[in-house]
Amino acid sequence: MADIIRLLPDHVANQIAAGEVVQRPASVVKELLENAIDAQSTDIKLIVKDGGKTLIQVVDNGIGMSDTDARLSFERHATSKIQKAEDLFNLHTKGFRGEALASIAAIAHVEMMTRTEDEEVGTHIKIEGSKIISQEVAVVPKGTSMMVKNLFFNIPARRNFLKSDQVEFRHITDEFHRVALAHPQISFSFYNNGSDVFNLPGNDFKKRIVQIFGRKTNEKLVPINEDTNVVRISGYIQKPEFAKKSRGEQFFFANNRFIKSPYLHHAVLGAFEGLIKPGTHPGYFICLEVDPATIDINIHPTKTEVKFDDEHTLYAYLKSTIKHSLGQFNVAPSLDFEKDQNLETPYNFKDKAVSMPGISVDADFNPFQKSRTAKAVGYSKQPNAQGWENMYQGLERKVPNRESSILEMESEGFNSSIFDGTETQDTVTTTFQLRKKYIVSTIKSGMLIINQSRAHQRVLYEGFLKNITIKEAVSQQLLFPLTLNFTHGEISILREIKESLCAVGFVFGDITHETVEIKGVPVVVTESEVQMVMEQLISDFQMEALEDSFSQVDMLAKTLSKTLSVKTGEILDERSQLGLVNDLFACKESALSPFNKRTYITLTENDIDRKFI
Incomplete structure (x- = not known):
């Protein structure tokens, strides 16, 4: 049998390693920033274009590399951080595996320009898919500049799995936050498509x-x-x-x-x-x-x-x-052990013996006496209970028996149609709320039980989808515009979904790097709910990170319906219950909530009869 096991070519091995190290443009950003930090840099610049798909560049003022080190840094498992296995348990640097640059160079067009402080000229290297295109002497500033272009150019399948530019930019921003927070003493600058995103001087x-x-x-x-x-x-x-x-x-x-x-x-x-x-x-x-x-x-x-x-x-x-x-810092509630002066023993009673308190009873007390004075002033008291009947005048009204009245009411509502199967044309749909969670209504075949929260979610969901599609949502203007504070990343999400929010009924004013001004809201949203709605929207978009327009609209409608729907525990009057029932069955898909959960069940007369067997 012929031998079938053979060594992989280096460029194939590097592409496989890249699948572990480089998952998306943010992975490249992380590796390059960490290399710049290990180079003892005090000022680092990050430049990206098109969510990192077209360009990722990191420029630092670190110690730089010689021409030999610059060439060797792109080889697999080439590193200056460790020399023996024991060094893995005494690491003080970021990169040490020697895979990052080799993996990145295997799946992108890479250019490196570097110079040490001792040398007058530096090195300029170009690599495409692990293949060295050129290495030449160049006049460059002290430090290192790494440019990564056309990520995954030779692996189209991986490139197709990348999300939109906005989503990839969010991941890059998250990675930038992590590195910048871990090293506050280093100055960082971040540029996206030619505009400033962050300019962070060194600080605590x-x-x-x-x-x-x-x-x-x-x-x-x-x-x-x-x-x-x-x-x-x-x-x-x-x-x-x-x-x-x-x-x-x-x-x-x-x-x-x-x-x-x-x-x-x-x-x-x-x-x-x-x-x-x-x-x-x-x-x-x-x-x-x-x-x-x-x-x-x-x-x-x-x-x-x-x-x-x-x-x-x-x-x-x-x-x-x-x-x-x-x-x-008095953030959590704590017990207060300070002494209450009202519970302290007076100083004069410090050495006084304990004695049972005496109780004096007025044996001649009569509340019905026409005139009485205090016994303390020495007047005698003549007991007189005459006229006590007058206290009950006007109270002869007959009080009905509560139990009999309840029985009477129940008998008035008796309807024999459930037994004989006949229904009159004048029958009116009645509803009642069960445990502040379900709405129960009678139907021709038996009983209908509706989950009020899920039903309202379905009604709101289809309403929001319609408003976003036809862009005819009604908005109520706020007398005083609201100004809400968010982080830079949260602001970018709101900018991304702003158009869809406007279609629902939100009206925006000025949007800065930290604040959002809201001048109008949909009719179903109260002023006190705006902050909660915005936070829920941001949370859902961060978790799902959906970018195509259909998914964005669908998620927006789902989030709004979930946040604004009637919750379990809310009391609905009979008119609201009936309105919710009618609105639910006017929906295109009344049986399921937007999250594919049942909105109602039915109990037929046969189902009820079986319970009594």
Whole structure:
């Protein structure tokens, strides 16, 4: 039998490695920014075009590379960070696997320009699909400039899986946030399609948070700080009243590296237990400093998933630290042990013996006496109960028996048609609400039970779809425009769906990098619900990240219907119940909610009869 196992060519192996390291343009941004940080840069510029599909460029003022190092950096497993296996457990740098540049060069057009401080001229290298096109001497500034063009040009299938430019730009922005927050002392600049997005001078951690997420963030932050022999915890948490439905502002950093840890996230939620509403998420920016030997950051190519040696201790420390900060800054409710002066024993009674209190009873007291005076002044009292009957004059009205009245009412509503199968033409549809959740109505064949929340979702959903399609939504103008504060990323989402929101009935004023002015809202939205609706919209779009117009319209209609529908526990009068029933069966798809759940069930007379067998 012929041999069938053979070594893969280098360019194929690099493309396979690229599938693990480079998932989308944001992955390239992460690797290039981390390389710039490892190069001891103090100023880093990020430039992207078309969501990173056309161009990703990172320019730094770091130590640069010689011509030999520049060429060798594109080889697989070539790195200056480690020399032996033991170095993996004492890492202080970002990139160390030696895969990033080789993987990126395998699937894109790459240009590198670099120069060290000691050299007068630098190196300019061009690579396309792992193939070196040219390497020549060039006059370039100190540091390194990496340009990645036409990502996935030689893998069309991967390129087709990329989302729209707006969605990819959002992912790049998220990656930029993580790197910029982890290194507040470094200056960062971010440019998208020729316009400024961020210009962040070097600063401390709190000011960097405010620079990225807006000035209003400053009043939301509560500092945390704890130093133990296992971990040093620092950073900030957001006050419970600012918890959001989205999970955007949640950051863990371990040794200046962004990480994802569901286990530690659970510790944060445990500290906030009872302080935030169900379905909302607290914001936090938490830095953990541990011994590099106690953390393994090499379990995944993206290096965001890590493993700690003693996670249980970290969990306990983190939870108690957050609880302590919430109590220390009077954010969480606490017991007040201050003495109440009203409960103090007077000084004159300090040495007085305890005695039973005496009770004096007036045995001659008569409330019906016509004239009586206080016994204390020495007047005698003549008991006289005459005239007591007058107190009950006018109270001879007969009180009906409650039980008999109830029975009478029930007998009046008796209808024998359910037994004999006959129905009159004058029968009126009646409804009643069951446990503030269901609407029960009679039908010809038996009984109809409607889930009020799901039914209202279906009615609103089809109404919003119609308004967005024909663009004839009715809007009510606000007497005083609302100004809402959002982060830069949230503002970009609102800009993306602004046209659809206007079709529903929202009227927008000025939109800045941090604020949105709303001048009008749909008729079904009250002024107090606007903030909640906007936050829910942003949360859903962040989770789904849908970009095509049909999906965007559908998600918008679903989110609005879910947020504005009648909820379980709300009381509806009989007129509202009947109106909801009629509106539901006027819909094109009345049996299912927008989320494909049943809106109603029917119980026939036979079903009811079976219950009595």
